[in-house]
Amino acid sequence: MNGTNHSRVSEFILLGLSDSPELQPLFFIVFSVLYVAIVMGNFLIILTVTSDPRLHSPMYFLLANLSFIDVCVASFATPKMIADFLVEQKTISFEACLAQIFFVHLFTGSEMVLLVSMAYDRYVAICKPLHYMTIMSRRVCIILVIISWCVGFIHTTSQLAFTVNLPFCGPNKVDSFFCDLPLVTKLACIDTYVVSLLIVADSGFLSLSSFLLLVISYTVILITVRSRSSASMAKARSTLTAHITVVTLFFGPCIFIYVWPFSSYSVDKVLAVFYTIFTPILNPAIYTLRNKEVKAAMSKLKSRYLKTDKVAVVIRSVLSLEPK
Numbered sequence: 285m286n287g288t289n290h291s292r293v294s295e296f297i298l299l300g301l302s303d304s305p306e307l308q309p310l311f312f313i314v315f316s317v318l319y320v321a322i323v324m325g326n327f328l329i330i331l332t333v334t335s336d337p338r339l340h341s342p343m344y345f346l347l348a349n350l351s352f353i354d355v356c357v358a359s360f361a362t363p364k365m366i367a368d369f370l371v372e373q374k375t376i377s378f379e380a381c382l383a384q385i386f387f388v389h390l391f392t393g394s395e396m397v398l399l400v401s402m403a404y405d406r407y408v409a410i411c412k413p414l415h416y417m418t419i420m421s422r423r424v425c426i427i428l429v430i431i432s433w434c435v436g437f438i439h440t441t442s443q444l445a446f447t448v449n450l451p452f453c454g455p456n457k458v459d460s461f462f463c464d465l466p467l468v469t470k471l472a473c474i475d476t477y478v479v480s481l482l483i484v485a486d487s488g489f490l491s492l493s494s495f496l497l498l499v500i501s502y503t504v505i506l507i508t509v510r511s512r513s514s515a516s517m518a519k520a521r522s523t524l525t526a527h528i529t530v531v532t533l534f535f536g537p538c539i540f541i542y543v544w545p546f547s548s549y550s551v552d553k554v555l556a557v558f559y560t561i562f563t564p565i566l567n568p569a570i571y572t573l574r575n576k577e578v579k580a581a582m583s584k585l586k587s588r589y590l591k592t593d594k595v596a597v598v599i600r601s602v603l604s605l606e607p608k
Contacts, residue, residue, distance in 0.1 A: 293452035296381050296468070298374040299459045300365070301553060312369035318561055319366060322358045325568035326351035328582070336581040342420040343409070344578075346402045347571060349429050353395045354564035360387035361462035361560060368461070381463035382448060388462070389443045389487075392538060392559070394436030396494040399531055401428040403501040406527060411508050439490055446479050446486075460553055462560075487538075495535050502528055526570050533563050 301311060333339045333348040361384055368374040376384070408419050443465055450472040458467050465483055469476045502524065509521055537555035572578050 293378060293454075293456045293471075295375045295377050295456065296463065296471075297457045298368065298376055298461055298463075299457055300368055300374050300461050301557070308369045312366060315362065315366050315369070315561065318565055319358060319362050322362075322561070322565045323355055325565060326355045329568050329571065329578070332578060332581045332585055335585060339577065339581055342405050342416075342422075342425045343402070345422075345425050346398065346405055346428070349432075350395065350398055350402065350567065353391055353398060354567050356387070356391045357395065357560055358564040360384060360391060365461040376463065378452070381458075381468065382444065384463040385447060385465050385468065386440050386444050388560075389440035389465070390433075390436045392436075393439035393490055394432045395534065396490060396538075397432035397435045398429065399527075399534065400494050400497050400501075401432060402527060403498050403505075403531075404428075406524060407501050407505055410505050410524075435490075439486065442486055443483060446483055450474065450476070450479070460556060462556070464556060491535065491539050495531075495539065498531050498535075502531075526575070529570050530563075530567055533566060534559060537563075 302308075329351040330348045333344045364376070405420055405425075409416050412419065447465060447469055450469060451474060452471055453473045455471045458464070458471070460467055466480065469479055469483065472479075505524060509524065537559040540555055572582065
């Protein structure tokens, strides 16, 4: 229990995505643009869902919460990674490293459970349409979101318990752009084989159980949709395709990293970039480009706040303030 008190390591060195100085400015520009796009895209979905009464339904309520979690997933490490592109020595304190471990498992664990909740919502909507509003009431939706955060908190607490008391007294270089749990535990001064197995078992259980629940839900839904070949099922197929795409993009890298822990570090870094950067930016595109209701609500939002005459009035008022 006193392992951290005797630790001689007060900070870790993040090796980042690449050690090439020539690539650092390019990475800084690319990931800065991507991060801004993630924040703006997901907050646009949240604003659209909350401002349009036609989108005040269980599916879009869960979608708005997914967008919020995506912003959190992209924000726990990306801003520091972007800032590190401008410095030669990429260091992070021991406490900040533990904080990154805590938040990555909190947000990703919550997103896994939320994706299961979204699959359950689609199951009820397609397989039990007459009872949809009764089953997926506002209260039920709020409970599902709370459960997702509670499961994420329990998961990250259990993961952090494996790390916080490990003694770190020697190597302090983490071959990633953030403190990833499997990489940090390997730096401890004791044999971490058992700890690594517990970490893999914990993350693997949550990832695989959530993924299997999603597979079962979507299989039942697909069978139901197939038996109903009416035009009303076309919308269900479109929505279902978007959900399956998001699930594949998110669970694929997570399962590969934590359930299959024998991959190389370079592959792990690429996959970590994928689920922390590319998945949060693809989610808004997938849900908006394939959803006519969301696109219509965004067009309405745009016309409300960006009307040509209003913009012209603002421009004229600004010009009138200029000294003649």
